[in-house]
Amino acid sequence: MRARLALLVAAVSVLTLVAFLVPLALLVRTVAEDRATVRATADAQSLVTVVGTADTATIRLTVEQLAAESDRPVSVFLPDGTVLGAPALRTPAVALAARGQSLTAESERGREVVIAVQGRPDGTGVIRTIVPPAELTAGVTRSWLVLALLGVLLVLIGLAVADRLARTLVRPIGELSAVSHRLANAELDARVTPAGPPELREVAGALNHLANRIQVLLVQEREEVADLSHRLRTPLTALRLEAESLRDPQDAARVTAAVDGLERAVTGLIRQARWRAPTAGAAAADAAAVVAERVAFWSVLAEDTGRAVTLDLAPGPLPVGVPADELAAAVDALLGNVFAHTPDGTAFAVRLAAEAGRATLTVADEGPGIPPDTVDRGASTAGSTGLGLDIARRAAQASGGHLALRTSPSGGAEVRLELGPPKP
Structure with missing residues (x-):
C-alpha cells in the first residue's frame, strides 16, 4: 500500500510539474530572446x-x-549603396527598411x-544588427536546470509526505492484521490500539x-459444559450402581459394559466441547512424563483385562508444544480406543x-484393526462417537504436527502422533 501511494503521488506530482514547468521553461526562453532583442x-x-x-x-x-x-x-x-561597419549583404529585411519601415526578422545567423x-538629404538610411543565437539563449540553460532541480525537489518532498501519510495508514492496518491472526490462533x-x-x-x-464477545461466549460455553458434565455423571453413577446390584452376573456384566461405553462417549463429547487451541506462550509439556503417567494409569485396567503392555519411552525431558492436560487427553483418547475397540487380552x-x-508417539495393538477414515471427526465403525482420534489429531495440529493411522505389522491398528516443539 505504501508503494502504491508513493507511486500515485509521484505520478500526480510529475504531471503537475510538467504542466507547470514546461510553459514556464518556454516563457523563460521567450523572455531571454526578447531581452536580447530589446538590448540590440x-x-x-x-x-x-x-x-x-x-x-x-x-x-x-x-x-x-x-x-x-x-x-x-x-x-x-x-x-547611395555604401555599407559602413560590418560587411553585409542587402537582405530583404534591409530592402524593406529602406522604404521607411523598421522591423525584426529571423535569419540564419540569428x-x-x-x-x-529618415531625414537624410540623399534618402533613407538603414541600421542593421544581428543578435546571435548564443545571446538569444543566454541564461536559458541555467534557468532550465534550476527549474528541473526544483521539480525534482518538489517530487521528493511529495514522496516523503506521501510515505509519512502512508505509514499512518499502513501501521494501523498491519496491527489489525496481526491482532486478527493472534485471535485466530486463540x-x-x-487487542488493537x-x-x-x-x-x-x-x-x-x-x-x-x-474479541470481547468471543471471550464471553467461551466462558458461557465452558460453564454449560461443566453443568452438562455434572448432570450426566449423576445418572451414569446411578446406572452403574443398578448394574452392580443385578443378581445375574451376565446381565450385570452386559449392563456395566453398556454403561462404560456410554461413559466413554460422554467423556469424549465433553472433552471435545471443552477443546481449545493452545495460546501463544502456553506452558510446554514434557511428553515423556505425560505419556509415562497416562500409561501407568491405563496399565491397571490392562492388567485387569489380561492385556500385555509394551512401553518404550525416550529419555526425558521431551518438550512439545501442547499443554500437559491436552496432551494427557490425547493419550487417553488413543489408549481408550484400544480398550474400547479390541477384545480383552489384546496386547498393545x-x-x-x-x-x-x-x-x-506410536500406539499399536494386535486387534482386528480399524479403517483409515476413522480419523475423520465423528466417524466410527464400532458404535462410538468417533471423537477420540479427532481430539488426538487436534492436539498434534496445534503443535505443528499431524496424526497418521495405518495397520500395524501384527495386523492391528497403529496410530502415529507427531508432536512439534514448543513455540518460542
Missing part, C-alpha cells in the same frame, strides 16, 4: 541621430565603436534587427468488541521417540 534594438537606435545628420567618416567611427562595445555585428546601409533612418487477550483515520479506529473498536505397545526435534 536600443543599441541600434543610439545610432539614429548620427546616421541621420553626420558625415560618412563620423558614422563609420561611431558604428565601429558600438560594434566593439556590444560584441555584435552592426552595419549601416546608406542610400535575429536581424533593422531600423529605418490468543483471545489480543485504535489509531489512524476515523474509519480504521472504528474497525479497531469493532475487532476489540468481537506404546512407543515415544524423539525424531528431528519432534516427539513421535
Whole structure:
C-alpha cells in the first residue's frame, strides 16, 4: 500500500510539474530572446541621430565603436549603396527598411534587427544588427536546470509526505492484521490500539468488541459444559450402581459394559466441547512424563483385562508444544480406543521417540484393526462417537504436527502422533 501511494503521488506530482514547468521553461526562453532583442534594438537606435545628420567618416567611427562595445555585428546601409561597419549583404529585411519601415526578422545567423533612418538629404538610411543565437539563449540553460532541480525537489518532498501519510495508514492496518491472526490462533487477550483515520479506529473498536464477545461466549460455553458434565455423571453413577446390584452376573456384566461405553462417549463429547487451541506462550509439556503417567494409569485396567503392555519411552525431558492436560487427553483418547475397540487380552505397545526435534508417539495393538477414515471427526465403525482420534489429531495440529493411522505389522491398528516443539 505504501508503494502504491508513493507511486500515485509521484505520478500526480510529475504531471503537475510538467504542466507547470514546461510553459514556464518556454516563457523563460521567450523572455531571454526578447531581452536580447530589446538590448540590440536600443543599441541600434543610439545610432539614429548620427546616421541621420553626420558625415560618412563620423558614422563609420561611431558604428565601429558600438560594434566593439556590444560584441555584435552592426552595419549601416546608406542610400547611395555604401555599407559602413560590418560587411553585409542587402537582405530583404534591409530592402524593406529602406522604404521607411523598421522591423525584426529571423535569419540564419540569428535575429536581424533593422531600423529605418529618415531625414537624410540623399534618402533613407538603414541600421542593421544581428543578435546571435548564443545571446538569444543566454541564461536559458541555467534557468532550465534550476527549474528541473526544483521539480525534482518538489517530487521528493511529495514522496516523503506521501510515505509519512502512508505509514499512518499502513501501521494501523498491519496491527489489525496481526491482532486478527493472534485471535485466530486463540490468543483471545489480543487487542488493537485504535489509531489512524476515523474509519480504521472504528474497525479497531469493532475487532476489540468481537474479541470481547468471543471471550464471553467461551466462558458461557465452558460453564454449560461443566453443568452438562455434572448432570450426566449423576445418572451414569446411578446406572452403574443398578448394574452392580443385578443378581445375574451376565446381565450385570452386559449392563456395566453398556454403561462404560456410554461413559466413554460422554467423556469424549465433553472433552471435545471443552477443546481449545493452545495460546501463544502456553506452558510446554514434557511428553515423556505425560505419556509415562497416562500409561501407568491405563496399565491397571490392562492388567485387569489380561492385556500385555509394551512401553518404550525416550529419555526425558521431551518438550512439545501442547499443554500437559491436552496432551494427557490425547493419550487417553488413543489408549481408550484400544480398550474400547479390541477384545480383552489384546496386547498393545506404546512407543515415544524423539525424531528431528519432534516427539513421535506410536500406539499399536494386535486387534482386528480399524479403517483409515476413522480419523475423520465423528466417524466410527464400532458404535462410538468417533471423537477420540479427532481430539488426538487436534492436539498434534496445534503443535505443528499431524496424526497418521495405518495397520500395524501384527495386523492391528497403529496410530502415529507427531508432536512439534514448543513455540518460542
